[in-house]
Amino acid sequence: MLPLRSLNAAVTPATLIGEEYYVTTRAQRIRVNIRHGTGVPLVLCNGIGASLEVLDLLVERLDPDSTVIRFDVPGTGGSPTSDAPYGFPYLAWVLGRVLSKLGIGVVDVLGISWGGALAQQFAFQNPRRCRRLVLVATGTGALMVPAHPRILAKMLTPRRFSDSGYAASIAGELYGGTVRTHAEDVARLFAKQLHPGSKIGYLHQLLAGSVWSSLFGLRAVRQCTLIVAGTDDPLVPAINARIMDALLPHSRLQLHRGGHIDIVHNAAELVPIVGAFLHEPGERP
Secondary structure (H helix, E strand, O other): OEEEEOOOOOOOOOOOOOEEEEEEEOOEEEEEEEEOOEEEEEEEEOOOOOOHHHHHHHHHHOOOOEEEEEEOOOOOOOOOOOOOOOOHHHHHHHHHHHHHHOOOOOEEEEEEOHHHHHHHHHHHHOOOOEEEEEEEOOOOEOOOOOOOHHHHHOOOOOHHHHOHHHHHHHHHHHHOHHHHOOHHHHHHHHOOOOOOOOHHHHHHHHHHHHOOEOOOOHHHOOOEEEEEEEOOOOOOOOHHHHHHHHHOOOEEEEEEOOOOOHHHHOHHHHHHHHHHHHOOOOOOO
């Protein structure tokens, strides 16, 4: 485990929240950020193509005394691209190995969009290690109610992470919710990326999502689960959240009037709901 920098180090561009490490498991090197605190650590699984800096606004709204762990999947941010395509079961295994090398045991896991698939897979593979699960703006993968093809076409490349003008021009149509009237905020948000990541890494993420589904496995997920979904989410229609809520044995559904990335863009409203769920008494259903 190689520390990269501390909270006060002058490194730009990068998050100023927490301490960073590179953790190597077999041939995969993963960049990790940890904001040290108390209680059960919360692991954040990001959306497709996004580096951990994009979640700064979310982390700032979480309980400042809590431990928060973020990481870049292979091919994004500071994590090198993997030599070969991977699936969510492999990536969930990598995440488990990373946590073990950091000396971290039981965790809560929050997954956003593409990261919600990884969060579901991690919970399924690690029933004793994952205490609670939060699924935000996500679905059941390849077998879900899809977005309009016009929307999906805009997800085929990572251009929005490297071209701020393009990001602003498509933000409202792509993400809905509060960014419909604040598209420039998305451009600034994506500008925080360590670097846009590789096109091969983005392709690997697309492939992982295209061959994975949790539809027939959700009944085996035993963790208490909070599902957060926006009714104005063009990418993941809210019906997907209702389907997951019906299939997960111990879930609750929190609908809001926002869109796909409101957990970050409108963190002041949504993060307290997540925090209250994570701090409820009781470990297991």
